[in-house]
Each structure stands twice: as C-alpha cells, then as structure tokens.
Amino acid sequence: MDFRRELALEDSLVRVQTHAMEQVFVNIVLNALDAMADEDDPRLNIHVGQDAFRKQCFVAITDNGHGIAPEHLDHIFEPFFTTKPVGKGTGLGLAVSYRLVRSHGGQLEVENVDNGTKFTVYLPKAEAVS
Numbered sequence: 001m002d003f004r005r006e007l008a009l010e011d012s013l014v015r016v017q018t019h020a021m022e023q024v025f026v027n028i029v030l031n032a033l034d035a036m037a038d039e040d041d042p043r044l045n046i047h048v049g050q051d052a053f054r055k056q057c058f059v060a061i062t063d064n065g066h067g068i069a070p071e072h073l074d075h076i077f078e079p080f081f082t083t084k085p086v087g088k089g090t091g092l093g094l095a096v097s098y099r100l101v102r103s104h105g106g107q108l109e110v111e112n113v114d115n116g117t118k119f120t121v122y123l124p125k126a127e128a129v130s
Contacts, residue, residue: 013126014057020100021121024108027093028061028119034084035065035117056106056122064116076110 029044036042047060068076068083075081077098082091101108106123 014123015126016104024097024100027097032063036063039064056124058120058122060118060120062118067112067117
C-alpha cells in the first residue's frame, strides 16, 4: 500500500510519502543544527518555491554553520561517510535522504554559501487532478 500525501508548494502540488520526506528534512535540519552549534547567532532559513526551468518545486534549507570542506562535497551522500567524531554520526542520514528524494523522482543538492551550507530538495510537480 502506497501512502502518499499532497503538499501545496506555491500553487503547485507534489505527491510524496510523508514519512520519507519527514526523514529527509529531519536529517538535513539535524545536520544544520550540529554545524551551527558553535555559532553565536545560529540561523536556519527554509525557503519553498518553484523552479520554472526544472519544472519542479523545491525546499531550500540554509544554515550559517561552518560549511562543508570542498574535498568532502562529492562524498557526503555516500553511505557511511561522515566528518563527525566517532559516536556522533553514522554517515547514513544524508545517504538515506539522497535515496529517498531520488525515489520520488527528485534531486537533493548541496552547496556551500557565503556563511554556511544550503541543501535543496527538488521534487517534480504532480499532475493536476480533475
């Protein structure tokens, strides 16, 4: 049985497995909180919108933490890759998130920004239901 919910994103719909997307966003936010642990003024920004070029909806989560070392960017979605100390992370959160987003026909992207990291989840728009 496939339990999917609809989520309105700026006049568009995406169909997702609610628990799966919840896990994706929890994993990203928990990593952001870890990255901002030493910040005097931690900030987490969540922006929801549409990408007309991709014909997709997106959720962008940006933090002002320490960012990701450039040499690690190509590896963060690999299973068991972690930069956290032993006992603090398994290296599975982002790997699982990546696969969950892909299973919904979407993409999960990451980039360093001026003051932190930005993860963007792209999800295809659902067909209109009449």
